[in-house]
Amino acid sequence: MTSTSRADLEREIAMEQVHVNRVYDNLSTATASAKNLAQQGREIFVSDRTDFLREEDGTALFERDAFAYQAAKRLAILDAEHEGLVFGRIDLTTEEIRYIGRIGVRDDDYEPLVIDWRAPAAEPFYRATPAAPMGVIRRRVLRCRDDKVVGLEDDLLDSSVETDLPIFGEGALMASLTRARGRTMRDIVATIQAEQDEAIRAPYQGVTVIAGGPGTGKTVVALHRAAYLLYTNRARLEKGGVLVVGPSGVFMNYIERVLPSLGEDSVTLKAIGSVASDVLGIGTERVDKAAAATIKGSLAMQKVLKNLVRTPLPGHDVDSVRVTVKGEVLGLGAKELARIREQVLSSVRLNRGRRMATDLVANALIRKFPADVEIEQHELEEQVREHPSLLAFLPRWWPSLSATRVLARLADPAVVDRVAPELSAEQRAALVSSYEWLQGVDEGDEIVRGWSVADIALLDELIHILGMPPEEKDQELDVFLEGGDVAEVLTTADLLRHEKHTDPDEDPHATYAHILVDEGQDVTPMQWRMLRRRGPQSSWTIVGDPAQSSYPNQEETTRALNEVIGRAPHRTFTLSTNYRSPSEVFEFAAKVITKVYPGADLPKAVRSTGIEPRVEATTTDGLHGALREHLLTIAARVNGTIGVIVPPSRLRDVQLYVFQDERLAAFEDRIIVVTALQAKGLEYDGVLVVSPDEIIEQAPGGVRVLYVALTRATQKMITLDVDTSQWRELLK
Numbered sequence: 001m002t003s004t005s006r007a008d009l010e011r012e013i014a015m016e017q018v019h020v021n022r023v024y025d026n027l028s029t030a031t032a033s034a035k036n037l038a039q040q041g042r043e044i045f046v047s048d049r050t051d052f053l054r055e056e057d058g059t060a061l062f063e064r065d066a067f068a069y070q071a072a073k074r075l076a077i078l079d080a081e082h083e084g085l086v087f088g089r090i091d092l093t094t095e096e097i098r099y100i101g102r103i104g105v106r107d108d109d110y111e112p113l114v115i116d117w118r119a120p121a122a123e124p125f126y127r128a129t130p131a132a133p134m135g136v137i138r139r140r141v142l143r144c145r146d147d148k149v150v151g152l153e154d155d156l157l158d159s160s161v162e163t164d165l166p167i168f169g170e171g172a173l174m175a176s177l178t179r180a181r182g183r184t185m186r187d188i189v190a191t192i193q194a195e196q197d198e199a200i201r202a203p204y205q206g207v208t209v210i211a212g213g214p215g216t217g218k219t220v221v222a223l224h225r226a227a228y229l230l231y232t233n234r235a236r237l238e239k240g241g242v243l244v245v246g247p248s249g250v251f252m253n254y255i256e257r258v259l260p261s262l263g264e265d266s267v268t269l270k271a272i273g274s275v276a277s278d279v280l281g282i283g284t285e286r287v288d289k290a291a292a293a294t295i296k297g298s299l300a301m302q303k304v305l306k307n308l309v310r311t312p313l314p315g316h317d318v319d320s321v322r323v324t325v326k327g328e329v330l331g332l333g334a335k336e337l338a339r340i341r342e343q344v345l346s347s348v349r350l351n352r353g354r355r356m357a358t359d360l361v362a363n364a365l366i367r368k369f370p371a372d373v374e375i376e377q378h379e380l381e382e383q384v385r386e387h388p389s390l391l392a393f394l395p396r397w398w399p400s401l402s403a404t405r406v407l408a409r410l411a412d413p414a415v416v417d418r419v420a421p422e423l424s425a426e427q428r429a430a431l432v433s434s435y436e437w438l439q440g441v442d443e444g445d446e447i448v449r450g451w452s453v454a455d456i457a458l459l460d461e462l463i464h465i466l467g468m469p470p471e472e473k474d475q476e477l478d479v480f481l482e483g484g485d486v487a488e489v490l491t492t493a494d495l496l497r498h499e500k501h502t503d504p505d506e507d508p509h510a511t512y513a514h515i516l517v518d519e520g521q522d523v524t525p526m527q528w529r530m531l532r533r534r535g536p537q538s539s540w541t542i543v544g545d546p547a548q549s550s551y552p553n554q555e556e557t558t559r560a561l562n563e564v565i566g567r568a569p570h571r572t573f574t575l576s577t578n579y580r581s582p583s584e585v586f587e588f589a590a591k592v593i594t595k596v597y598p599g600a601d602l603p604k605a606v607r608s609t610g611i612e613p614r615v616e617a618t619t620t621d622g623l624h625g626a627l628r629e630h631l632l633t634i635a636a637r638v639n640g641t642i643g644v645i646v647p648p649s650r651l652r653d654v655q656l657y658v659f660q661d662e663r664l665a666a667f668e669d670r671i672i673v674v675t676a677l678q679a680k681g682l683e684y685d686g687v688l689v690v691s692p693d694e695i696i697e698q699a700p701g702g703v704r705v706l707y708v709a710l711t712r713a714t715q716k717m718i719t720l721d722v723d724t725s726q727w728r729e730l731l732k
């Protein structure tokens with residue numbers, strides 16, 4: 001029976017409060033006694049094994065309380081702002097009642113008071129539908145603030161069963177979707193939908209791809225999947241580690257509360273520009289201009305970097321060595337040295353090759369000693385190997401190289417012409433100009449600042465090509481020989497020293513048991529190679545929507561991704577409902593994308609507001625006035641956040657204006673000014689998209705990136721042309 005009476009609802013809430021109180025009471029007693037008993041349990045095993053308590057009793061006690069202790073520990077990290085420990089209840093045809101919560105809690109008799117949402121017994125809460133009720137009559141979502149029940153929403157799932165269970169509310173999903181958004185993403189644990197639940201609970205092994213259009217919950221589902229995997233594979237994943245990678249620092253801040261709100265804090269979150277901080281010690285957010293970003297992301301860079309490593313540094317391009325033993329001059333020329341270099345590099349990495357190169361050069365010189373001049377073999381060897389000319393030659397000819405010093409050479413057009421003959425002249429020019437900032441940087445200094453996000457994958461590739469630095473001993477030799485000028489010699493070593501290695505020839509990167517990549521459509525082929533080094537044995541969750549890609553060469557990206565997937569079992573889930581944007585906003589955006597990408601996944605919007613997006617125009621001169629007018633309009637209509645999405649070239653100007661305008665000051669803390677690339681994965685209640693034409697022109701993904709901007713609004717959107725309106729052709 002559907003009930004609307006306020007008094008009935010209050011009564012029902014009070015009844016649920018009784019159960020919620022019981023859960024919290026139980027948990028606090030369990031926490032105290034668990035800590036206590038867990039400690040005692042340990043003492044029994046350590047100090048008093050022959051005591052009256054039999055060992056198996058001790059084990060049982062210890063395990064039980066370790067469980068309670070774990071639960072309490074995880075509860076302690078639950079975010080107090082979040083919506084309570086208990087959030088759901090199902091009433092089954094068997095008259096069983098199950099409460100569902102962020103973690104499981106049991107009473108003194110070990111009976112469950114709340115079931116962890118990830119446990120199999122909680123599945124019907126998410127999967128049951130009126131068509132397939134799975135034995136559930138009524139699903140109830142409890143809305144709590146801390147430990148207080150403040151509301152509830154019911155769904156009747158099986159109307160064929162005679163029941164007097166009351167039904168309240170209009171459904172939890174709609175209630176949750178129409179609430180204003182804050183600055184960070186919330187968990188959806190109370191309202192996960194059936195198709196999302198399937199992706200969350202997919203098996204651990206291999207590769208799980210979560211696809212679907214904008215706003216279908218791919219990100220939030222993937223994060224719940226991470227929490228689910230930690231629950232079902234805790235031992236393996238806590239030891240091996242879980243890495244979550246997203247497009248930017250802003251995005252990582254946006255999602256960072258979701259896992260702790262689910263009771264998980266053992267996951268490493270990294271923006272793609274910081275993935276290689278384990279070996280480089282640096283991370284960055286700076287993005288290159290479109291042309292340079294495209295080249296730097298491409299697999300063509302693999303060859304460019306290999307060539308770069310093989311091309312001697314200026315000052316190190318010595319092409320002969322000469323030693324004198326017993327008056328005989330022994331020498332090697334450019335050709336012989338080049339042959340030795342190739343031989344060494346075909347079997348070891350450059351930074352590990354000095355010893356082998358030394359042996360080969362010494363042996364080649366020894367072979368040159370005339371057979372008819374008498375000398376003891378060991379004396380000849382010693383004289384050659386320890387000859388000051390050879391000792392001075394070696395570090396010059398075979399210096400240890402740091403990745404950053406090697407990459408910095410791409411600022412020189414002559415070097416780029418030499419190492420990248422396969423790129424077009426325009427591509428080479430774009431590459432060189434992206435390193436203009438290196439002019440004026442002191443050659444001897446380690447270059448830590450200034451790199452772009454795309455450079456990070458190149459630096460990581462270089463560390464892979466160059467290998468581990470030589471042993472400490474070799475370096476001391478270098479110091480001695482080079483008169484103490486060791487900045488270059490020590491840099492790679494410095495960067496790598498923090499890492500724990502067992503085998504010096506292995507890659508030094510940190511590795512993880514599971515890697516979750518969000519906005520996977522933007523990961524360039526070179527970045528996939530960087531990620532794969534962090535998970536040679538890992539399982540993967542890859543989230544993405546090709547229609548929103550900012551990397552233009554889809555075919556190459558697919559190839560690189562297939563290398564990650566390899567022969568591992570893989571499964572794809574395509575989510576089909578847009579929970580973010582009202583249908584009016586999404587249909588507008590869909591028109592634009594289908595013109596250039598007819599294959600785009602177009603989800604169905606779950607709600608409509610009746611408010612159509614507005615299409616406005618201004619000129620550069622009138623921009624400030626227009627910004628004020630439209631932002632005031634949006635602020636008057638929506639309660640939550642307001643995103644101003646701009647082309648990169650206008651970012652600073654718009655930021656400065658918006659935060660200085662007196663009339664906008666009242667809304668300052670609700671307004672966020674970002675580029676379309678920075679807006680990836682984020683959402684705002686109201687959105688003002690500034691200069692769509694320039695957004696298309698300045699982003700590597702063109703219209704796809706404009707599509708990202710047009711799909712961020714949860715309520716209201718205005719587009720604002722500046723000077724030109726060509727993109728409107730796409731709306732026809």
Ligand SMILES: Nc1ncnc2c1ncn2[C@@H]1O[C@H](COP(=O)(O)OP(=O)(O)OP(=O)(O)O)[C@@H](O)[C@H]1O
Nearest residue numbers: 188191192193214215216217218219220579580681
């Ligand atoms: N089952 C759900 N219950 C409540 N809210 C949901 C649900 N599923 C998704 N949402 C909400 O919909 C919005 C969009 O989700 P999310 O950002 O994960 O989508 P996405 O598919 O990653 O989008 P994009 O491709 O644009 O980055 C978020 O506010 C999310 O909380």
